[in-house]
Every structure is written in C-alpha cells, then in structure tokens.
C-alpha cells in the first residue's frame with residue numbers, strides 16, 4: 001500500500017486525529033475513559049459557553065488527578081443549571097459555596113486534605129466573573145497570597161447572568177446589560193479601566209496563571225492538565241460566551257469566542273511566577289467590528305449612525321493587547337511583549 005504523510009490538521013481534530021496520536025496526547029473528550037464530569041441533563045441554555053468550558057476543564061482535571069478531585073462552586077449559572085435540588089449533573093465530589101467565598105472554601109478543603117495526609121486529592125474552585133472579579137475577589141486574593149494548593153477557574157461571560165444579566169467588573173465598555181441600558185448620551189457600559197484579574201493574579205507571583213477560551217478546547221485541556229501538575233495557587237480565566245446575555249445565536253458561541261481571540265480583545269497566554277511565558281499568536285487579525293456585530297449587546301453601536309468614536313476606542317483596546325502581549329507573528333519575531341520571562 002502506498003504510504004501517505006499525515007497532515008498536521010488531522011492531529012488537531014477531535015476525531016480521526018486522536019487515533020493517529022499516541023494515547024497520552026489524545027484529547028480528553030475523545031478518549032473512551034472520559035469522565036463526563038458535567039453530565040447530560042443539566043439545564044444550561046443551548047450553546048452555553050460556560051457549560052462547555054466547565055465540562056472540558058473538569059474532565060481534563062479529573063484525568064490529570066486520576067479522578068482524585070474535589071470541586072467547589074460559587075453561586076451562579078454553573079451552579080444553578082447543574083444542581084436543581086435534588087438533582088445533580090456532576091460526576092465528581094462537588095460543594096456549593098456561597099456566591100463570594102468559593103476560594104476560601106476551596107482553601108479549607110485543601111487544608112483538610114493536608115491534615116488528613118492526602119496529597120493525592122486535589123481541589124478546584126470555580127465561579128463566574130461576578131463571583132470572581134467582584135464579590136469573591138478578596139477571598140481569591142487571600143488564596144493567592146497564601147499560595148494555597150487550589151486551581152481557581154473563572155468562567156468569564158462578562159456579566160451576572162444567573163440573576164438576569166447585570167454588569168460586573170468584567171463587562172466590556174459599551175455593552176448593554178440590565179443595569180447598563182442602551183440609552184442616553186453614552187449608551188451601555190461606561191468606559192472604565194476594566195478589572196484584569198489574570199494580570200492581578202500574576203502580580204501575586206503565584207505558580208501559574210493562564211487564559212483560555214472555548215474557541216480552543218485542546219489548548220484549554222492542556223492548560224488545565226499543566227495546572228494540575230503544579231502545586232500551590234493557580235488561576236485559569238476562561239472566556240465563555242453567553243448566548244442569552246450577549247444576544248447572540250446559540251450556534252455562534254465558538255465563532256464569537258474565536259473572533260474575540262482573533263481581534264485581540266481576549267489574549268491567550270500563560271504566566272509562571274508573574275512572568276508571561278507563552279502566548280498564542282494571532283495569525284490573521286480581524287477588526288473588532290466582526291466580533292461586536294454578532295452580539296445584540298453591542299447593537300446600539302451600529303445604528304443608523306454608527307458610534308465610530310467608541311468603536312475606535314474598543315479597537316484601541318484590542319490593538320493595545322496585541323502590542324502588550326506581542327500577539328502578531330511579526331511582533332513575536334521582534335521579541336516584544338508584556339513582562340516576558
């Protein structure tokens with residue numbers, strides 16, 4: 001039989017490629033031993049990025065820890081849609097904390113394992129951006145500062161979705177939410193400085209900080225696997241579109257997440273002990289309008305008279321990220337970038 005060279009893209013897929021890879025390199029979801037940590041039957045909306053991100057993240061963590069994992073979950077959509085009493089979709093020991101104290105509860109669970117002499121049982125805390133960047137922020141900073149042996153995962157859908165789409169400190173400028181209506185001279189969320197929790201986590205110089213996206217699930221699995229191989233405080237910030245809150249089509253979740261990366265608004269990077277050590281380059285930068293136009297929360301920017309000034313400000317944010325992290329191929333070769341080690 002004639003020999004055929006394997007093409008690169010085949011190994012990047014979730015189907016045929018996995019059979020061509022060595023077993024340890026196959027994606028967690030494609031393996032027959034996947035744990036279905038967040039099982040079918042939950043009540044997330046169709047196309048929910050948070051459900052997808054959580055499923056991939058926790059399955060990867062279960063594989064990395066040989067299923068010796070405990071999850072702590074802040075109040076929010078992920079908790080509500082997965083555990084309507086008396087049901088649960090979780091196939092992992094799972095505790096519901098309060099809205100704002102998931103990091104502190106996880107620190108306690110890790111301390112209990114230490115007291116029991118169980119260094120094989122690992123702990124993950126997870127919550128939405130409201131539970132992480134707003135109300136849970138103090139507990140999270142304390143967990144970082146003590147270097148507790150916990151991976152904290154923030155599923156960032158850029159608002160308080162569970163209670164009806166209120167603004168959080170992760171809501172982007174100009175976005176319409178229930179508390180930032182699209183009316184008045186400056187409709188939608190005001191321009192502020194934004195709260196960049198990955199950078200704040202890095203400032204604590206914890207062992208590992210990374211951003212990930214449901215646009216790149218293999219990368220997400222790899223980052224979770226790497227995080228679970230390390231000890232101490234770790235932070236993973238995952239971009240998870242919310243069709244309901246963003247006014248987007250449920251089939252566009254991955255497309256929107258990909259555009260957020262490709263326009264520069266959501267940079268993918270990793271940092272160890274406060275220094276950026278890797279980032280995913282952008283092959284083809286797209287204008288932010290391609291990303292914004294798919295979401296009704298930004299529709300007021302594109303009325304009869306497009307709000308050119310504020311669109312330009314958002315483009316400036318994306319360009320700044322690209323410059324700061326050195327995301328374009330040519331800037332990579334020049335060796336520029338943010339705090340790189």
Ligand SMILES: Cc1ncc(C[n+]2csc(CCOP(=O)(O)OP(=O)(O)O)c2C)c(N)n1
Pocket residue numbers: 050075076077078099100127128129130131132157159160161162163168
């Ligand atoms: C102390 C406290 N304040 C308010 C609430 C109500 N509450 C529950 S979930 C939630 C919003 C969750 O938003 P986020 O953390 O962003 O997660 P998402 O639902 O978007 O995934 C709020 C305000 C609460 N449970 N406890």
Ligand code: SF4
Pocket residue numbers: 043044045046047048049050051077081157161162241242243244245
């Ligand atoms: S409101 Fe958004 S985050 Fe909540 S379940 Fe629906 S899509 Fe997911």
